[in-house]
Amino acid sequence: MSNVDLTVEICGMSGDGTIAAGGFLNAAVAKAGFSVMAFDSYPAEIRGFGRCVTRCRIGDEEMLALSDKTHVLISLDDEQSQSRLSGLAESATVIFDNKPPSMVPEGASLAAHVEAGTNLVGIPFRDLAAQAAGSTRGRNIVALGGFAALFEMPPEYFHEVITKKFQAKGASILEGNLRCFDAGYNYSKEKYADRIADTLSSENGNGNPDRILQSGNIAIGEGAIDAGVRLYFGYPITPATPIMEYLAKALPEKGGKLLQMEDEISSIGAVLGSFYAGTRAMTATSGPGFALMTELITHGVMAEIPAVIINTQRGGPATGLPTKTEQSDLQAAVWGGPGDSARIVLAAANVPECYTYTIKCFQLAEKYQTPVIVLTDFFLNNRVETMAPISISEEEKADWNIYPDKEDQNNFHRYRITESGISPRPKPGMEGYSYTATGLEHSEKGGPDYTPENHMAMNSKRHRKIEGALNDMPVPEEYFVEDNLDLGVISWGSTFGAALEAVQKARSNGIKVGALKIASIYPFHADLIRSFMEKCGNILIPELNYEGQLAGLIGHLYDKDVIKLNQTTGVPIYPVEIYQKINEIMSR
Amino acid sequence: MSNVDLTVEICGMSGDGTIAAGGFLNAAVAKAGFSVMAFDSYPAEIRGFGRCVTRCRIGDEEMLALSDKTHVLISLDDEQSQSRLSGLAESATVIFDNKPPSMVPEGASLAAHVEAGTNLVGIPFRDLAAQAAGSTRGRNIVALGGFAALFEMPPEYFHEVITKKFQAKGASILEGNLRCFDAGYNYSKEKYADRIADTLSSENGNGNPDRILQSGNIAIGEGAIDAGVRLYFGYPITPATPIMEYLAKALPEKGGKLLQMEDEISSIGAVLGSFYAGTRAMTATSGPGFALMTELITHGVMAEIPAVIINTQRGGPATGLPTKTEQSDLQAAVWGGPGDSARIVLAAANVPECYTYTIKCFQLAEKYQTPVIVLTDFFLNNRVETMAPISISEEEKADWNIYPDKEDQNNFHRYRITESGISPRPKPGMEGYSYTATGLEHSEKGGPDYTPENHMAMNSKRHRKIEGALNDMPVPEEYFVEDNLDLGVISWGSTFGAALEAVQKARSNGIKVGALKIASIYPFHADLIRSFMEKCGNILIPELNYEGQLAGLIGHLYDKDVIKLNQTTGVPIYPVEIYQKINEIMSR
């Protein structure tokens, strides 16, 4: 495995600049040519006060997941940080303020609570900040300086990101912050000269300094823009709101428009209206809003109107755990709404897929004339990771609408029954094709028609279309597949990264295990999945839901019972948890 | 099989009194001691004009399904009836007006279209009616008279039902109708004396004249009243509206109240509010309305508030086929809504179950503190069938709420984690137990709590509860089970009756086939279903949906692929269709 694999955690109270410090750290190490995966956790919904934590895993190879153990804890608030000590790796480094404010209760210093063997690094964050910039506000930057020196990270990367952030605020603020950084840097360098490790020196990076640091949310927003979306209709909901925030800025620059609608029903309604009229539009929501959309989603199925819906999953049921991650809307995404209403459901597993699938789903929606749902989750949306910039070809964003020919013009049959199930669809404004799109069962011309033969034929048409979509959908990705695997791990969404890392580790210990990533949730590649399963002595499906929802959907393809690993902690699963399960299964 | 098995169809235009005639027929043959299953089809939604058909199957044993073949066609409009001729059994009887009004187009008389061998019975409906009552309006009654004489049905049963219907309208109307009946009766008796069969003479009945004729809709309404429901909140939708109509009359008589709400969201919201406050309430809807309810249904799951929702399925997706029958909301009933939100789903297969399950579900909802969904369908709701009156014991309608003890009063933990998952639930007004029911994940006391341990524990609590509910839910009913069946037929809802009849017929032909009826859709009795499946060389699951939704839910329990028979014609499946499939499978 990789040579560099360092997890840094910064912990403080809101107001301490924890999340901001994390942002600088992520950006700087990315610039230094390392891979990063980072994820913040906020003080849930209680306003004003609460613990903020940002976790950043740094490595020289692609990061697949967060790791369970923290190698470096930077404490901006010792009381809050105490609860984080249990997550420390052996001989971890703890960087803390050794001259805390006088009102801190006795015994609150972290120093009193760490295990023996911990590398305790005291730096007077506040004092140094006050000296450098005249206020303690820059203490988070001081801490970063101290950190950089300890791991021999070149200060210029931090200088660069700090400059980028503060230059608009004027020279004095910018310089103050730079001085804070240097103060921490120099303090560490002098005081802890003997403890310096070269972990993050330039030569240890992966040499890809042009990779970008991206979150799932922004990747989705950029994907939408690059796909040529011109309308966004949405209703705020955690964790989908940042997509809306991004597009609120980006759309007007492209001549587009964002409307904050009155609810999720109207959001999907407007998306359908927009696609009906020939313009790419989208909405993003989470479970509760998605439930409200299901009636209209099936209208899209029946009337054959495209739509794009991002469901950024969070903990459920109901309002649930709005700020926690979960993968428990899979079955609802596939089945929600009345009738035999098959639609397309995709799941993104990482930030690049957030981007590419967002683009892909517009073409799928257009060609197959159906709502397409992309499942992501709180973790995937809010984490940042380094990725190679992706450039999308014209082809990949091309209009996939299928318009009627001149010859269809007389006696136009909007819902003509074809082998593929696809029938040409005009835009209003095109002369000679006017028709009524309807959620009632209808004849080929579009009028209501409830005769048995017609409903059978139309049901079959609609389902043929969805089955055909598999041709354009991402096939399951196999990893380490060979005949007679002892175990196959199948996973989806943001859990897959952790699964793959666990599989890698198990293989390096000699276990014959392979992995399969499923991105096409519905329709799914039953044959390919079955043929993978057939090679495996056991199948393990880890997912972040209680019921085993993917297992419920595809489990019947395996001729034994699949083994499930279901976790609903609200936090991302760590590779080690899946690794342990693999070992447990292998030692049965 | 039975000795008497006669399917009578009456067909006319709206305005001909077709449905009314069907009502008289059903009631009279039931009074004569026969079993009846009857189902009307209306002119869909097009107002004013259209074909009305009522089909009535009459037998001396319990009727499980409609039959595909018509033995007697009574035509009140020959043009409309032509399309029905293809459904006639061999040597069927066709009763028609042999002196139609003069403006009927030439060649429209049914006589010109029937197959050779048909028993053509011409009766001058209009003329006789005009003579008997001074207007042609009573022509439908004349036709019934003609029918009764032909099959030797004693006229007093018809006299009785006609009297019951018309006596409030005054002597002259009543007598006119009675005279119409007698005119038809005497005409047939004289003119067709040689064709009279004693099929429906009194001695052929099943001797159960006190059985009642009931529709699924009224059975649900009566079940609700007998269960002590005091509040109904609903929004009109086909085919659920008749339940609302029934309760609009019945509830006020019991001191209850019906509110027509502004939509389905508010309907389920009010039902939850009512149960929260300790009063049994319910709503009924169909697929589109159900979709809108799913967010709040999962709120009931999370906050552990009972609710009762009847989903009277119709054709989908979306607005679909509002006046057609289908079983395509099963997956949506089980999975709709965000999160791991297991709830109880039952399906009624016949009219008596509409009654008993409606009662049962209140106790389930109360004890397990969760929404309970009862699936029915257009066919089941609107058909009438003869059934023995059911008397429900006090026990069966008893309050199953579990209230807290005195000792819980201090430091009340509303969501205390128990082995069964059930925690006592107070009614507002009880002192010392105030708590907040919430759709957020919560601690045992009810405050928001998103910690990993808590969410895991609460998910597990909620699911333990639902699994435990199986103890109080209807077990799968086995029919003709023995070891080494060649085939097992598993079905649910209104399709089961047809499946069972097909199985009976196949067995009488020596095929080793058994049947299993599944009423508990979720949770389901996996062990019992699996042990049935294990006895079967093949499993056939017929259902009225395209996707094979029950098969999708339970198919993984079988170690081979289950065979599916999916029909989405909008009309009930006939036993013969399942019978043919059985034969096809057996001859593979």
Add this chain to the structure above:
Amino acid sequence: MKTSGKVLAAQVAKIKDSDVFSIRSENLPTWCPGCGYFGIHQGINNAIQRMNIPHHKVVTVSGIGCAGRYSFFANTYGLHTVHGRTLPVSTGVKLANPELTVFAVGGDGDGLAIGGAHLPHIARRDINVNYILFDNSIYGLTKGQPSPSSPPGFTTKVSPAGSTEQPLNATLLALSYGATFVARLFAGDPEGITAALIEGIKHPGFAFFHVYTSCVTFDKQFKTWDHLKKWVHPLPENYDSSNHAQSIAHVLEDDYSMGILYRKQDS
């Protein structure tokens, strides 16, 4: 305003023969004979024709209900959406292609009950959609239940002892929501409908048309032709349609004045 039953019957015939059915003549109206919707249909057709709007540049978005069926009968592009959602769907259509003339059409149940959350917001946003509310004060398609605009005492199968709720006044609501163009019309007066529609279509923002009509099949009690014809009357001679507060005051006093009640001047 003196449209008698016979005239209406003639209108039904007229609409059936009208050239607007040339393309999609398979979709003749399936409303009950005598239904007020024929008159509204004719009013809309006339407006489109007199304004010379090409039919393929018109989109009719309709909800569910007898009124909702209108999009099958209109000789335009149609979108027959689910119950209550005409306004958000229309918003999408209009923003997607502002060159289209967009009609949203639905019943009183569609618009004031299940869809009641949407009217305020399309009005606030002032989206250039023409919303025609077919208000028969009843649920027609589901066979006669009280609607939010039914008067109390309405006896139906779901209100056998008479309904008890107070009615909502859609005109007043639209004004309260800040709609920039509000007209009240009568299905028995297609010419009046046409005239108001022509103004409303020209209006650059949201235009609301509250049309009183009769369900001849299920309402024998309140909104019958006889009653409506007795009740409706033109706006007062000196009526000033530019004053918002006065329009509201007027509507509070007079439920049956017909015409353009309010038109925001600078919008």
Add this chain to the structure above:
Amino acid sequence: MKTSGKVLAAQVAKIKDSDVFSIRSENLPTWCPGCGYFGIHQGINNAIQRMNIPHHKVVTVSGIGCAGRYSFFANTYGLHTVHGRTLPVSTGVKLANPELTVFAVGGDGDGLAIGGAHLPHIARRDINVNYILFDNSIYGLTKGQPSPSSPPGFTTKVSPAGSTEQPLNATLLALSYGATFVARLFAGDPEGITAALIEGIKHPGFAFFHVYTSCVTFDKQFKTWDHLKKWVHPLPENYDSSNHAQSIAHVLEDDYSMGILYRKQDS
């Protein structure tokens, strides 16, 4: 009406010490310091206490949002329902047990956006529920988006160039819907809230309380304490709260008069 920032801080302290938390003291308010909701909380508590309503006979139904959190902090039975559905849920609670005093509580997003279809209908039905709309003209819990009552020009992360929609006036809407008791109140005046609540709770039908408040965390632009305190004022001396049309006329002219605006006399 002269509540200064300091007074508010004192009120926060007061509410925290108040005996109403004796039973469920684990649920101290988690609102931001300075949030106007503390004042509303106190106003409600006082009304319950002064009317001597036993706390276990009160049910507080709340929606989702910072306002929605109130049902955790109230020392009553609580039902924290989903976003926008307080009114139908309250209807169920009240009809199920008319002996309960029922409060419905939610924000302006909860009540005027996603839940906008419900206010007209609880008003028409005149269900005896007390609905307190915490109107801060912003979505607080989701970190500051414009709400249906936000003035145009509101700059937020989802409206970086300023919002463009016209605001809805909840008081006007309630009056237009036929609510039989309508009051407008200010979070900075808990005593005023208490006084109106006591009247509204006694009112035998639906009572609507439109409370103006400030989100100190996310709105620095419009509905700040400074602005609100400048703007609010009592109703005119001679104000007649029994005249429906006049109430509407008044509300159209004056957005910031506080007090009981309308009370139907015979209901």
